[in-house]
Amino acid sequence: MRASRLLHLLLLLQTRRRMTTTELAERLEVSRRTVLRDVEALSAAGVPVYTERGRHGGVALLPGARIDTARLDPPELEALSVTGLDERLLARLGLTAVHETAARKIAARQAGMPGEGTRARLVDVVLVESTAWLADERTEVDVAELAEALRHRRRLRIRYRRSAEARTATLVVDPYGLVVKAGRWYLVADDGGAGRLFALERLAAYELLEQKVRLRAGQTLRTVWTALREHTETAGQVEVTALLRTSRLDLARRILGARLGEVRDTGRTWCTVVVRYPDVESVRQLLQFGDHIEVLGPAAARDRVRTLAADLAARHSSRTR
Numbered sequence: 001m002r003a004s005r006l007l008h009l010l011l012l013l014q015t016r017r018r019m020t021t022t023e024l025a026e027r028l029e030v031s032r033r034t035v036l037r038d039v040e041a042l043s044a045a046g047v048p049v050y051t052e053r054g055r056h057g058g059v060a061l062l063p064g065a066r067i068d069t070a071r072l073d074p075p076e077l078e079a080l081s082v083t084g085l086d087e088r089l090l091a092r093l094g095l096t097a098v099h100e101t102a103a104r105k106i107a108a109r110q111a112g113m114p115g116e117g118t119r120a121r122l123v124d125v126v127l128v129e130s131t132a133w134l135a136d137e138r139t140e141v142d143v144a145e146l147a148e149a150l151r152h153r154r155r156l157r158i159r160y161r162r163s164a165e166a167r168t169a170t171l172v173v174d175p176y177g178l179v180v181k182a183g184r185w186y187l188v189a190d191d192g193g194a195g196r197l198f199a200l201e202r203l204a205a206y207e208l209l210e211q212k213v214r215l216r217a218g219q220t221l222r223t224v225w226t227a228l229r230e231h232t233e234t235a236g237q238v239e240v241t242a243l244l245r246t247s248r249l250d251l252a253r254r255i256l257g258a259r260l261g262e263v264r265d266t267g268r269t270w271c272t273v274v275v276r277y278p279d280v281e282s283v284r285q286l287l288q289f290g291d292h293i294e295v296l297g298p299a300a301a302r303d304r305v306r307t308l309a310a311d312l313a314a315r316h317s318s319r320t321r
Contacts, residue, residue, distance in 0.1 A: 005030070006038055011104040013049060018060040021051075035059070086130045089180055094144035131183035140204050143178070143185055150175050155211045156189070159204040168204045174213045177221040181229075188225050190216060195224040197232075235259050235276035240283055240301045245292040246271045252289070272296075280304055287312070 005028055012019060012027060021032045028035065039059050042049050048062035075098045090096050149156075156175050159168040173189035173196075180186075185200040193216065235258055244252060246266055252273065253260055261274040277283060283301045286293055287308060295305045 006042060007101070008104060009035070009038055010042070010047070010049070011107070013059065013061050018052075018058050020058040024059060084128065084130060085180070086128050089130055089183075092143040092185070093147055130180065140202075141200060141206060143200065146187070146200075146206065147178055149206070149208050150177055152208060153213045155209040155213055157207040157209055158187075158198065159206070160198055161202045161204060163199075163202070172209070173198075174215055176215065176219070176224050179221070179225050188221055188228065190214070190224075195219075195228050197228055233258055234278070235261065236278035236282070238277045238280055238282075238298075238301070240275045240277060240286070240298070241296045242273055242275065242286065243270045243294045243296060244273050244289065245269065248289060248292045249273075255288070256285075284308055 008028060009024060012024065019027075021035045024035045025032045036051070039049055039051055049059065050062065051059050085093070085095075087096070090099050155172055157170065157172050159170055161168045171191060173187075173191050175187060175189040176195075177188055178185060178200075179188055179197075187198040187200060187203060189196060189198060239261070246269060249263065249266065249271060256275060259276050261276055262272075263274075264272040275286070277285075280298075280300045281304065283295065283304055286295060286305065295302045
């Protein structure tokens, strides 16, 4: 633990060159006395670090001194190789600590590069937040433990609850890996030789089997995920035409995504939109727009909305239960 703290102290000094003991104590989450003891230990070991007394004193590296602390360890390289993860997702994988250390080493390295300091770092002006709005991150399994299990490249026996079903089923699958999409975690695996997504929030349990994983030739996590994503995001063959309040058009684009096709007459109070679905039953998604939408066709879609609306009206009648 102390070795990690000493490395952190050096990285901070290489980035800032000079810091007060109070600043260092706050960043290292220790007392000022501990900081002074650490500085004394580093100095005794030949590290060019010293303390300055007085109003503008503190702890500093000797002018021109550079410590080669920017070399990344294998765990740090792995943490950085998983790009696009925000703080919460890194925490779910158990990568917070090594990712922070790697980031400090990079910052220390950048601090000594020519031209740095004249402009802000990209990390200071760009923030990546991968979690969806109002996301519920509950999962039954530990994501970090599952990721580690998948590295053994063995088959899994899982207990999984399909959407809209109450009970779990037991399956033996061949896993490719994990994917996080808009804050939701998925296990990508072959089930009976076909690729499938398993939402971790409905994965009740898993068991690593002795048999080696049996993956399809030429397929990887990336290729299988791409195929599954494209299938999921395919707009569909049923074209539903509707009138939508123009004030709700931005909301429709956010909710419907690629399913929203042609949009006409946007300069008026109401606009005409075309929404593509895989089947008529999917038109129930449009009920969330309430009185801001009217389905015009096809007739089967309009009839289905009428039936669903009548059922909702009956459920919300004034009768007392």
